[in-house]
Amino acid sequence: MKNKLILALTALSTHAAAAQTPAALPPVKTTAFRTDTFSIAKYGAVGDGQTPNTAAFQQAIAACASKGGGVVLVPPGQWRTGPIELQSNVNLHVATGALVQFSERMSDYKLIKTNWEGLAAVRNQPLIYGKNLENVAITGRGILDGAGEAWWMVQKARTLESEWKKLVASGGALNEKQDRWYPTAQALKGTTVKEAGVLTEEKKEVADFEDIKDYLRPDFLVLDGCKRLLIEGVTFQNSPAWTVHPLLSDDVVVRNVTVINPPYSPNTDALDLESCRNGLVEGCSFSAGDDGICIKSGRNEQGRARGVATENFLIRNCTVYRAHGGFVIGSEMSGGARNIYASNLTFIGTDIGLRFKTTRGRGGVVENIFIDHITMKDILNEALLFDMYYMIRDPSPQVPGSKERPASPPKPVDAGTPQFRKIYITDVTCNGAKTGMLVRGLPEMAIQDISLKNAVLRSEQGLVCIEADRISLSNVTLLPTQTDPVMEVHNSRNITLDGIRYAQGAAVLLRVSGPEKAQNIRLLNTDASKAKQALELGVGVNRKVVTVTKK
Structure with missing residues (x-):
């Protein structure tokens, strides 16, 4: 562990289209821990895959913190546990050969007030949680398994017939169309509630959400309002919802982390950096049921009121396999995003490669994004997407047989009008996509200042550019079949x-x-x-x- 390494993130060189290079990113303040080690086995934990060890985890963490910090060791073995709460100055080290198996019993998790998809909400507590901590880490080469299958909805169309029959026979509940299975009736009921889990004037307390508790799936790891974080080496798999989620945290390092979530698992983003400042993400491998590497900063009025952009991050040398998007900004970007550098990323089999998404009502400004050396293969939809109509039907679909696009009337520009601008991309290859590059702004707010230089894009469609201003393609090869x-x-x-x-x-x-x-x-x-x-x-x-x- 290189906990004492001081990371100085300097601005990457960008191509001439950038006009000027931003100032060097601030250095990332890194973690440092005492060498004292507290093994969970010394606090009664048994690694037989059967014994509940939640109390042993918490006792070891508390003892470590009370002594000024150090390492809480999870030795080789299979360790069953409920949710874990971290403390400052603690490095939870999951050793090679250790498998931490989180409980599949929903009753082991309590509802708490938290944040979900950029809004104040009630959810089941995260599997690993820390709030207002400083100098905290999860390291090692072990595996953390979130038992997400206990929480997930399953679609019949994406399941083998034999597995579907076995699932239905196991219990749970089916929707009216009999094509979606839910683990409990509560989980099914949650699908009938608009903005389920979101705190409102009518529903202000945790108790107001008990009737849909099983629907409010927990994130795997949430570090909320923390400073100096290190997540290194470990594997997270089978997350119930978002996987690694630093929120409103500063000085974040995510290094050599693996996330493995099945492609059918809902909302299982691999990494969500939400309203975080100053950090490094490198050497990671992600496969998820939703987006891969995600930059977020809150949703709509709440995100704008929070007003904390995700900024000053270097993201490099990562691979994303199955995911909705490889590198993603949005759609909850109402607090803004800026000074993000992404370099040497590989996307294989993702739905979209570089994905910038927003919609009316979000507001926020995404700017000063620098991306270079992106390699993509077998992308299902767009290789590069800049879209201000996320989750909205095409505002100006073409009439069959006509090349003309119907008029799309503008709306007044206000605080909820989002902006994408000053995004510079160089050295990109994509071998296989539906569309090479799609830019789709709003009639009242064009997408501005997007530059793509040195690219080879093989796809069905080439470039589609709608409602845009100051878009530059230089030294680009487009090889569409259409x-x-x-x-x-x-x-x-x-x-x-x-x-x-x-x-x-x-x-x-x-x-x-x-x-x-x-x-x-x-x-x-x-x-x-x-x-x-x-x-x-x-x-x-x-x-x-x-x-x-x-x-």
């Missing part, structure tokens, strides 16, 4: 497409539509002669808004 068009720009201005490469014989290289907003579209240093039609203009678009220079 080439009518290779690039579509709608209701956008100040778009620079410089040094674009594509396959010989494309039907249409560039289509520009949206006469009210189309302005200053530049196609530079690109061999347009390889396409059957270089430029196609939508109804009412003036040819003068597009500049084409030969290579």
